[in-house]
Amino acid sequence: MAAAPPPAPCSWADLAADHLYEVLARVPCPVDRHRARLVCRAWRAAAAFDPPAKPPPLPRALPWLLLPAPYPDPDGATRAVCCVLSGCRVHHHLAVTPPGARCFGSHNGAWLFLHFRDTASHLLVNVRTGVVHHCLPGVLGNKLVALAAALSSLPREGDARCVAAAIVANVEAPRQPSVLLWRVGAQRLRGAVQSVGVRVGLGVDVEDIVYHRRAFHLLTRDGHIVVCKPTVLQNGDLGADQALRPFLPSARRDHRFVRARYLVVSRGELLMVVRFTPQRPNQPTNEFKVFRVIEQQNSGDKAHIDNAEDGGNFAVQYQWSSWSELDTLGGRMLFVGHGCSRSHEVDQYPGFKAGIYFLDDGDFYDAAVIFGDANVRQYPFSDNGRWSEGHVQRCFPRSDPSDHSAPVWLLP
Structure with missing residues (x-):
């Protein structure tokens, strides 16, 4: 048969x-x-x-990691997209233009802040639609460079309510930053720029910026926060109210090397994420700690400090706050990066675990990288990964160093 x-x-x-x-x-x-x-x-x-x-x-898409592409595509794109939702694989058919730019922040809707060193220009670009906004033309030049930036809202055609703020450093004094605020797409720049000094004695270096509760919050290296709230002056120009929000020093001394600090808005409150390496700055990341704000019930009076060197006037609160360490992430997925940190709820993404995804963004004030010659500028891409349940996992593809930009999260 x-x-x-x-x-x-x-x-x-x-x-x-x-x-x-x-x-x-x-x-x-x-x-x-x-x-x-x-x-x-x-x-x-x-x-x-x-x-x-x-x-x-x-659920909304998780942030994409932009990696340097090994070879530019026919359109000149030099960045490949690595997707967490796709198992940290590279979407080879997606590439981001324009080439040769340093990323210094991003916003929801595929907006990127880009700095072109050759032309000393700073742009806000939507990589999906191609819309371009110039960042402070005639203000930022060869001497001033933006290190990180944030937006108050999505830029919309004909809407002057969108305000941007950037941490700006001078090539001759990179560790003496200032903050510039401007209206995105504002045609009239006179009066649209408000320069804000941040050196008031309680923390010199500003490490990160985020928009929260109608104000820009800037985190200093000592864990204090400078609050810059955009205002509208009587003549319609842009202004800003500034206040220093001091934080009590931690009673616990930690002798590990702090690689970076980030601000993240999560569940309606500010979190500070601290990134550690073992002892030396060039070692890979090995741990994170996350802190939330605890208000202290002290006097709420304020004092104004005039900073003659910077020309700034600050309202300093006598009411000190403190940072309280979280025992767990509480079901959060945090994506941290200067000017591009975001928080997501893990229960909306089946198969995922609570953790912190991080970038190899290096020293925020590395003058040799930001301002150095082409032969000196090298942005490493080896210390990217995920920290979860007390361990670091190198979940992203390993990439060669870049000579124009540190990694950044693209927020689709």
Whole structure:
């Protein structure tokens, strides 16, 4: 008796559209879902399928890590996209232009702050739509360079309410920063710029900036916060109210080397994330600590300090705050980077664990890198990873150093 012929191989095209839709609905990365539509007609039909019972909306995309591409693509793009939702794989078909720029911040909606050293220009670019805003033309030149920046809201055409703020350093004194605020897209720059000094004696170096509760918050190396609140003057120009928010020093001495400090807005409050390396600055990251703000019930009176050297006037609160260390991340996924930190809830992403994703952003005030010659500027990309359950995991692809930019999170 002849053997029965083998069954015909199954094909995805033989499955019903609603079954394929169920598969697509469980693919967390939107780029992977879009690519699946290109496979064949059956997948395209599944993507267009309208189920009777609407599934819950998918969570927003997690930040993408921008890595230097080994070779520029035909359009000149020099950065590849590494996706956490896709298992920290590189989306090789995606690349980010323009080339040769240093990233110094990002915002939701695929906005990047870029500095072009050759032309001494600073731009705010939407890598998805190509929209470009100039950052303070005629103000930032060869002597001033933006180190990190943040936006108050999404830039919208014809909306002058969007304000940007940047930590700015001078090539001749990189550790004496100032802060510049300006209206994004403002046609009239006279009066749209407000320079704010931050050297008031309680912490010289400013390490990070974030927008929270209608004000920009700047974290100093000593753990204090400078609050800069944009205001509108009587003549319609941009102004700023400034206040120093001092924090009590920690009673616990930690002798490990602090690689970086970040501010993150999470669940409506500010968190400070501290990144450690063992003893020496060039060692890889080995631990993180996360702190939340605790208010002290002291006098709420304020004093004004005139800083003659900077020309700034600050309201210094007598009410001191303190940082309280969190025992756990409490179900958070934190993505930390200067000017681009974000917080996500892990229960919205099945299969993920609470942890801290970090970048090899190095010394914030490394003058040799930021201001050095082309042969000196080297941004390493080896210390990227995830810290979870007390351990560091090198989950991202290893990349060669870059000669123009440190890594940054792109917020799709």
